Amino acid sequence: MDNKIFTLFMALGLLLLTSCEKDLPKYTPYEGYAYSELDVDGGNWIPVLEESGASIEVPVPDATDSETYLNELEELKQAMSDITSDQKRAITYWTNNPAVRWNEIALELIAKYNIIPGPNADASYTLPNPANPEGPPAFPFAHPPYACRALAYMSVAQFDGLISAWHHKYQYNRAAPYVLDGDIDYAYEENDIPSYPSDGAVIARASKNILTAMFPLEADYLQQMEDEHLESLLLSGGNVMSDITAGTTIGDAVAETALTRASNDGMKDAQTPKAVSDSIKQAAYDRFGWAWDNLEIPERPVGLTPLFSQVTMWSIDDVESVRPVPPPALDSQEFLDDVEVLKDYAQNMTDEKRRLANFWQDGLGTYTPPGHWNRIANEFIVQYRLNPLQTTRTLAYMNMAIMDSGISCWDAKYYYHYPRPIQMIDGFETIAGTPNFPSYTSGHSVFSAAASEVLAYIFPEEAEQMRAWAEEAAISRVYGGIHWSFDATVGTDQGREVAQYTLNRARADGADN
Template sequence: MKQASKLLLAAAACWTLWQATAAVAAVPTYDKDAAKYVHQWVWTLTDAMVDEIRTPCTISRVYSYCNVAAYEAAVPGYPGFRSFGGQLNGLSSLPKPPKTPIDWRVAAIAAYHRVAGKLLYFYDRSDMRYEDDIAGLKQEGVSQKVIDASVKYGEKVGDHIIAWSAKDGFREVQATGDFEFPKGEQYWTPTPPEFSRPVDPYWSRVRPFALSKADQILPPAPFPFSKDPNSEFYKAMKEVWEVGKNLTKEQDLTAKFWDCNPIHSFHFGHMAFKTRQISPAGHWMNIAKIVAIKQGRGMMETLEAYALTSLAISDGFLSCWTEKFKHNMIRPVTYINRYMDSSWNPVLQTPPFPDHSSGHATISAAAAVVLTKVFGAVPFDDDTEVYLNMPVRTFPNFMDAAADAALSRLYGGIHVRHSNESGAKNGQQIAEYLLGKVSTRTK
């Protein structure tokens, strides 16, 4: 019996080794170099959405559908990787590839193009990226026959993802009328300098990707509103005021490095100017790129990193926005101007939605948990904001970067500390739930 057991164990070990060897052998030889196409597509999305002036929530939605589409178009060519079909809410099994030869680079590119062309307003960016990529692959020697078959399959996958996206409630939310926020001194009200109406107040109605419902995982509640100097609420607001008045150079730099407000307005007398910049989700997409390139990750692992990070960010925003418009908590600039210092202004422009909890803290923690799972707890140099003449910041790991992003909102004067810490806790829990529910690797 013991001898038989040994033989069985040996056979199992040989089978496992054969599977691993076969999987490695089956990975396309172009995988390492092909990661460049994925990075270019994600940057194309980022660049287009900066110019489109989208909201943080809608930006995360575009990243998620586009990255999942490209992942799904390539996954049949990579033994050892698993489809999201049947794992994400509402996503049915994906179309099977034909038996004719498929170039998985082309399939992923075609899927990106198909979905981006549907979701972007500036879809011409997607068209130009697609044409350049296909032309380059032709020059590399990919036959027209293989390109045609691969494009057809990638577009079929893209159409499947588009049909899935059409049922997530987004269109209905966009068609909903103006949000009537509650009236009272404890509630959020439009903030200077633009005094804009709140963005995406009905986002809680959008279908989550992994969460069972929008409020499945929520952060700790905000402190009860109070004007009592001895209350937790007053003390939290006072900290924002005092920190803002005594910012060090490093704190000021931290606030501005993680600003990531998609649109920023400047006022000079009666004139107003607006600038556009990368979003919180876009910042973390770039961090994923930095580390993927540093580690030499191939196309499929890069697609995996972008897809999982996008999904965690999307569900993070969903949970956060559900919380924001549940409590409608007053922003520091309103509270401080009203009860402490009428002339005080925050370093950062307050975005047009309630305080609790912090969206940036939430999605930064969510992204950091996923990226740690994919890449490990590794150091990196974040050059995301160099285009705004900001210096490169070095972080020992993703979680430290997320903590820096959360704290930046206190330094910037746009969130109380409790909102940042609550958001970070929420984002971490959401990412852990996602990673526990969804698997991208076969067992």
């Protein structure tokens, strides 16, 4: 895949939904831009995991009139004088808001590894093993729970790192090389943000470290991307080497904090042995008189991550506190009415409903529903010209909300263990397969509602559009025959409720003051 392709919604592609028709968004290449604001007080914002912006120390920088710094300037100018065409292309690619680029790289890796392990010759299954990432099958299987967790940890590390960078930038106020030396041409739009430490270097190191832990087989590729990114920071005229070194120091520190949390968050136990999976299913049957059955041939012995519900949440202490109401009993009129709704959709499928089901499918080989919303977020970040600190704040809170909503959704899925339509309606067929986990509530609906609420908070002018897209994503799963209507409607409410816990943190972090 081409890592140098990134696109954003043009304004014309962001029209409100006005009828059953919705034009596909139009894209254009993303390049650097002038920031809408600088957030000079950003170093005082409250991080997610670090104690404060000052909790990570970097050396006091050399004065700009010192011999050491003047030598750095000369080395920079020499390097820029020998720049190659490939290096120029790299500078254009990385831009002055590289968190978007690293998010794009993460989405590409998710799509690459979103391949469900197939059965062995004897119809048994072997799960991906982080202790043997080469497999077979290769580790990881980047399904939606795995994807939202990887995006959350990377985004939180980026955000915490840039709060620290902003703290030191305005503590030391060392101007960028192109400001100090008129012979240096800056590759991007000029701004007054101090250069020490390099925020780009924070992003590069933190992102590389997190993604390497999440996608260990991509270590060489990620190192190559970090090397190219760090070199572009220098050759852009925006940083000298000591700026970059201080930035990587912060990046290492925030990544270590994030990965320490990840190692103890319970994800390693989310995929259970068959005996545990069977006990969860039996408990649901004893409780409600129903249970979801996997209809694959050969049948996969365990559903997808039954204990994802026990992974540590970012903003909620008790997952049961946001568990939705029970789904309809299988002999209730509400359930029988929904059977007829799904039959009607299947028998009277329109091109528009099919298009929406396919557009929001985000199945195997894609960057999953959480990735879809990251793509949307990136496009609005560029449209509204957010600076790097604002960008990482947006992505951190959105991905925290998506992950928390996913944990809540999986709690409902395996607590209620509700059958899918294909299990309950004779001869029923879906448009795009059936996922390997229970029906209630809809993951697409929960992920989308949570993401849309955070984006509505960050981009209030787009709130109506964000919520309309979330509702469209939810109903698309019903059109596809994958979910019941109440999976989607209750899931949407669930995602919105969970997102409020994240937004309470966001409103208290100092950025809105």
